[in-house]
Amino acid sequence: MREINVNKISEAVKEMCISSNYNLGNDVVRAFENSRETEESPVAKKIIDNLIKNSEIAREKRVPMCQDTGMAVVFLEIGQEVKLVGRDLKEAINEGVRQGYKEGFLRKSVVEDPLLRNNTGDNTPAIIYIDIVPGDKVKLTVAPKGFGSENMSRTKMLKPSDGISGVEAFVVETVSLAGPNPCPPIVVGVGVGGTLDKACQIAKMALLRPIGENNTIEYVKELEERLLKKINDLGIGPQGLGGRTTALAVNIEVFPTHIAGLPVAVNINCHASRHEERII
Amino acid sequence: MSGKIKKITTPLTKEKLKGLMAGDTVYIRGSIYTGRDAAHQRLIETLKRGEELPIDLKDQIIYYVGPAPAKPGQIIGSAGPTTSYRMDDLTLPLLKLGLSGMIGKGSRGEQVIEGMKKYGAVYFAAIGGAGALIADSIKESQIVAYEDLGTEAIRKLKVEDFPVIVVIDSQGNNLYVSEREKYKR
Numbered sequence A: 001m002r003e004i005n006v007n008k009i010s011e012a013v014k015e016m017c018i019s020s021n022y023n024l025g026n027d028v029v030r031a032f033e034n035s036r037e038t039e040e041s042p043v044a045k046k047i048i049d050n051l052i053k054n055s056e057i058a059r060e061k062r063v064p065m066c067q068d069t070g071m072a073v074v075f076l077e078i079g080q081e082v083k084l085v086g087r088d089l090k091e092a093i094n095e096g097v098r099q100g101y102k103e104g105f106l107r108k109s110v111v112e113d114p115l116l117r118n119n120t121g122d123n124t125p126a127i128i129y130i131d132i133v134p135g136d137k138v139k140l141t142v143a144p145k146g147f148g149s150e151n152m153s154r155t156k157m158l159k160p161s162d163g164i165s166g167v168e169a170f171v172v173e174t175v176s177l178a179g180p181n182p183c184p185p186i187v188v189g190v191g192v193g194g195t196l197d198k199a200c201q202i203a204k205m206a207l208l209r210p211i212g213e214n215n216t217i218e219y220v221k222e223l224e225e226r227l228l229k230k231i232n233d234l235g236i237g238p239q240g241l242g243g244r245t246t247a248l249a250v251n252i253e254v255f256p257t258h259i260a261g262l263p264v265a266v267n268i269n270c271h272a273s274r275h276e277e278r279i280i
Numbered sequence B: 001m002s003g004k005i006k007k008i009t010t011p012l013t014k015e016k017l018k019g020l021m022a023g024d025t026v027y028i029r030g031s032i033y034t035g036r037d038a039a040h041q042r043l044i045e046t047l048k049r050g051e052e053l054p055i056d057l058k059d060q061i062i063y064y065v066g067p068a069p070a071k072p073g074q075i076i077g078s079a080g081p082t083t084s085y086r087m088d089d090l091t092l093p094l095l096k097l098g099l100s101g102m103i104g105k106g107s108r109g110e111q112v113i114e115g116m117k118k119y120g121a122v123y124f125a126a127i128g129g130a131g132a133l134i135a136d137s138i139k140e141s142q143i144v145a146y147e148d149l150g151t152e153a154i155r156k157l158k159v160e161d162f163p164v165i166v167v168i169d170s171q172g173n174n175l176y177v178s179e180r181e182k183y184k185r
Helices: A006-022 A026-038 A042-061 A089-103 A160-178 A196-206 A218-232 B037-048 B084-090 B092-096 B110-119 B131-135 B147-152 B175-183
Strands: A002-005 A071-079 A082-085 A127-133 A138-145 A154-158 A186-194 A247-257 A262-269 A276-279 B005-009 B025-034 B061-063 B101-104 B122-125 B138-145 B154-168
Touching (some): A006 A082, A006 A089, A006 A276, A026 A042, A026 A247, A042 B131, A071 A082, A071 A089, A089 A127, A154 A196, A160 A218, A160 A262, A186 A196, A186 A218, A196 A247, A218 A247, B037 B084, B084 B101, B092 B110, B110 B122, B154 B175
Parallel strands (some): A002 A082, A071 A127, A186 A247, B005 B025, B025 B061, B061 B101, B101 B122
Antiparallel strands (some): A138 A276, A154 A262, A186 A262, B122 B154, B138 B154
16 A cells, blocks of 8 residues: 555645646637637637736736635545545645635635535635545646636436437527626536436536547537537627637536436536646 | 727716716726625615615725735735626615616626616626736725625725726616627527
8 A cells, every 4th residue: 555644635735726726727828829819809809818918917926817716626536555644634635725725815715604604714615526546646636616607507407308409408508598607718517417416526527628628439529519619609708798709618528327317517617717636 | 899998087976977888998097895795785784774884885886806815015816806696686775875886797687777777877897807917907905894704895996997898888788788699690
């Protein structure tokens, strides 16, 4: 068994919370540059220029690109030959979030109880997903999730007979209803299959895939491309002020499901699309 | 979108807002207040109790924002707009008190637009997600109410050339509707 002290995980979570909020991903920057070429609206072009400028300021001054520095979503893939030592793993992850949001001057956006709504003051707890996989390493992904876009996400239990066209219609309808609210240009994560909760989880995981990388399953790849075109034909555009660039990517993940069901979940992310990964 | 570029200085009187049309790019100078979900709830609860608000809203602008904390040497942290529809149910009583401008991002409900037409107000959008860039136009920041709400406290900001776009004007023209239609295929 390989021993890993959880303090290492804590330290990594802290650094990744800060870094992912200060530095816009290279895939997003590339997508912005490409969309500047294809965009027809002068207003949309100006907005994209401002978003690029904003990311440069954030990187140079080491400040968050957006004031909504998100709820920290942390994915762990733990090799089954790893023995985690030191202290409670989840507490170590939350300690990393606590320190990252404090030292990085990130906004504390988490309330302790959803109805009583008192701010925890340190952005904890994180949303933590743990998976056990073969090997002797730990893969850590930190994805601070803003709620302007989270609020526009939807899920529905379709009928098997609704098929691909049913999924397509639901995704387009979700983006259409969201309109200007989730800070377009957006990234659309879609989960199809599993159970209600599984569909939502894989929709969130779909957001971790870099922009421009399609699903390896051929029909899913085609669906991603078709949906991206349909979404960009809605005309919503950057900030909802009209244009060709409503989404930068549609990433779909699929999972086996029940003979009676076709769950679909659409998780929308704003252009910031923050996520970083590290292998320990 | 064929708007003009305009500069306004607060307070935003009813006279001044008549000249602001959907599509105009506006640079704001002067004082504006911040307020989002929790502050709006408190303002409305205060009014329901028949008490006076901690700020006078006549001819004022509220910016829907919960800024990130300021780093040492900074006036304010990143400070872009939050999504406005969450304030929709809490907006009419403030319009009645003379609130004349709101800055946020995203759609507004019908009852808010009707209220804007009736009482005279405009809705501006700032660029969502451009919080680092927007912070540069904020020159002073002071908490004036509900300090315990942290990022959601009401702040008085002094801004210079604060960039916004008129999305819904006081006649109810709505850029989100007209521009989307233009680029729809």
